[in-house]
Amino acid sequence: MSGYFDAIAPLAYDPDGDGPGFRHYNPDEIVLGKRMEDHLRFAVAYWHSFVWEGGDPFGGRTFDRPWFPADTMELARARADAAFDLFRILGVPYFCFHDHDVRPEGASLTESRDRLNRIADLFAEKMAAGGPKLLWGTANLFSNRRYMSGAATNPDPDVFAYSAATVRACMDVTHRLNGENYVLWGGREGYETLLNTDIGQELDQMGRFLSLVVDYKHKIGFKGTILIEPKPQEPTKHQYDYDVGNVYGFLRRYGLENEVRLNIEQGHAILAGHTFEHELALAAALGIFGSIDMNRNDYQSGWDTDQFPNNVPETALAYYEVLKAGGFTTGGTNFDAKLRRQSLDPEDLVMAHAGAMDVCARGLKAAARMLEDDRLETARRDRYAAWQGAEAQAMLAPGATLDAIADAAEARGLDPQPVSGRQERLENLVNRYV
Structure with a gap:
């Protein structure tokens, strides 16, 4: 014992207490x-x-x-x-x-x-x-x-x-x-x-x-x-x-x-x-x-x-x-x-x-x-869901070439439209938990 902390008792979990102690940290929770x-x-x-x-x-x-x-x-x-x-x-x-x-x-x-x-x-x-x-x-x-x-x-x-x-x-x-x-x-x-x-x-x-x-x-x-x-x-x-x-x-x-x-x-x-x-x-x-x-x-x-x-x-x-x-x-x-x-x-x-x-x-x-x-992760999975398709996966696979991907895009007449990232909704969702 050093004597430096003699006036202080060990802290305990005491969620409703008014003195020293933990209000939220309960080791056994x-x-x-x-x-x-x-x-x-x-x-x-x-x-x-x-x-x-x-x-x-x-x-x-x-x-x-x-x-x-x-x-x-x-x-x-x-x-x-x-x-x-x-x-x-x-x-x-x-x-x-x-x-x-x-x-x-x-x-x-x-x-x-x-x-x-x-x-x-x-x-x-x-x-x-x-x-x-x-x-x-x-x-x-x-x-x-x-x-x-x-x-x-x-x-x-x-x-x-x-x-x-x-x-x-x-x-x-x-x-x-x-x-x-x-x-x-x-x-x-x-x-x-x-x-x-x-x-x-x-x-x-x-x-x-x-x-x-x-x-x-x-x-x-x-x-x-x-x-x-x-x-x-x-x-x-x-x-x-x-x-x-x-x-x-x-x-x-x-x-x-x-x-x-x-x-x-x-x-x-x-x-x-x-x-x-x-x-x-x-x-x-x-x-x-x-x-x-x-x-x-x-x-x-x-x-x-x-x-x-x-x-x-x-x-x-x-x-x-x-x-x-x-x-x-x-x-x-x-x-x-x-x-x-x-x-x-x-x-x-x-x-x-x-x-x-x-x-x-x-x-x-x-x-x-x-x-x-799981709401945040659901939103994240939904945002990248199209990458689970066969054609999308093929673009990432070994053997894919830039020519093949480009030719397929032209053949399909691709004109992708932006989709909202919904950042503010997700920020509001986080605030419900904290």
């Missing part, structure tokens, strides 16, 4: 034949909840946590105590972390690895005593100045090698803690100017690095999923993992499309100029959907503000795509979200997660109703 907890698979992000100090591009630290600056192992253990207290209060089934979040960096690679392993021992004890499971681990390959020009894509091969050692250590710990996924972040894998950049060289380095990670996964017998997270516009101008379509092209080029899936974040989808549901639907269509980071951005700000979700219609459309994709397997709903820099109290961190979990629960239930009623 059955939705589409499965417990709500098993659908949503909530995870708390260690970094934003316990590492972030409340700064932004225009102001420094505002939070005063008793484990700051966590630059000693003693303070790192105090932070772990507080983290597992929060996990217990929220009753979440999972958590996620970077290596840099949980241990102070050592004077050498070996010391950093040893410190990570010592914290992992502590995690293992807490997990065995009833703590949550590990949804995924990852390595921080962006904060230190050594990564200013990237990690896998760095022009210095020593940084590539250092990154490989860092990832190996974190994969080993993730495997030891029975993590269900391992994530590679591309926070610095991009460039600012072509004047000093060899794009082809850097892409090949990134492809090779990911191939080495996949090989190592199989070597150690890690059964989890390797995930990449698309990250547009941060902090470089041109990210190599910009969005779902971009990452799929990268995976195909290096023969990794059957080995790697995607962790997709709402805030990053918006920064890439897409909706969250677009990125989820495209990943599912391409067979690379894996997991999600559920947050939101301030639409009046031009950067990634990582706010907790509070928009039920947005989350409903997201979970609709998740459910259509068959739901999560090894993935889940990670809150890659942080408090506002004026929200200083322990209760703020608890209530931010509780409110977000309620929003997601409402979104999930609305999405389930939409799927059960």
Whole structure:
């Protein structure tokens, strides 16, 4: 016990209550034949909840946590105590972390690895005593100045090698803690100017690095999923993992499309100029959907503000795509979200997660109703129904030629007339559920 959250009791499902608790998130409620907890698979992000100090591009630290600056192992253990207290209060089934979040960096690679392993021992004890499971681990390959020009894509091969050692250590710990996924972040894998950049060289380095990670996964017998997270516009101008379509092209080029899936974040989808549901639907269509980071951005700000979700219609459309994709397997709903820099109290961190979990629960239930009623899917099937005909199918089949299709169109005297897409009717239909 850390003492930091002593005044806060574990939250319970209390739909008619007036105090702390969940109004909509009932872990045991059955939705589409499965417990709500098993659908949503909530995870708390260690970094934003316990590492972030409340700064932004225009102001420094505002939070005063008793484990700051966590630059000693003693303070790192105090932070772990507080983290597992929060996990217990929220009753979440999972958590996620970077290596840099949980241990102070050592004077050498070996010391950093040893410190990570010592914290992992502590995690293992807490997990065995009833703590949550590990949804995924990852390595921080962006904060230190050594990564200013990237990690896998760095022009210095020593940084590539250092990154490989860092990832190996974190994969080993993730495997030891029975993590269900391992994530590679591309926070610095991009460039600012072509004047000093060899794009082809850097892409090949990134492809090779990911191939080495996949090989190592199989070597150690890690059964989890390797995930990449698309990250547009941060902090470089041109990210190599910009969005779902971009990452799929990268995976195909290096023969990794059957080995790697995607962790997709709402805030990053918006920064890439897409909706969250677009990125989820495209990943599912391409067979690379894996997991999600559920947050939101301030639409009046031009950067990634990582706010907790509070928009039920947005989350409903997201979970609709998740459910259509068959739901999560090894993935889940990670809150890659942080408090506002004026929200200083322990209760703020608890209530931010509780409110977000309620929003997601409402979104999930609305999405389930939409799927059960089948009206959206019926409209979609009707729109493409003509493609089920023999002549239409023949146009898509191997052996079809442009000449044959064109000659048939002229012979039939085709003059197709537009048919309404009925967008407004479908938008109104969605609003009946949310």
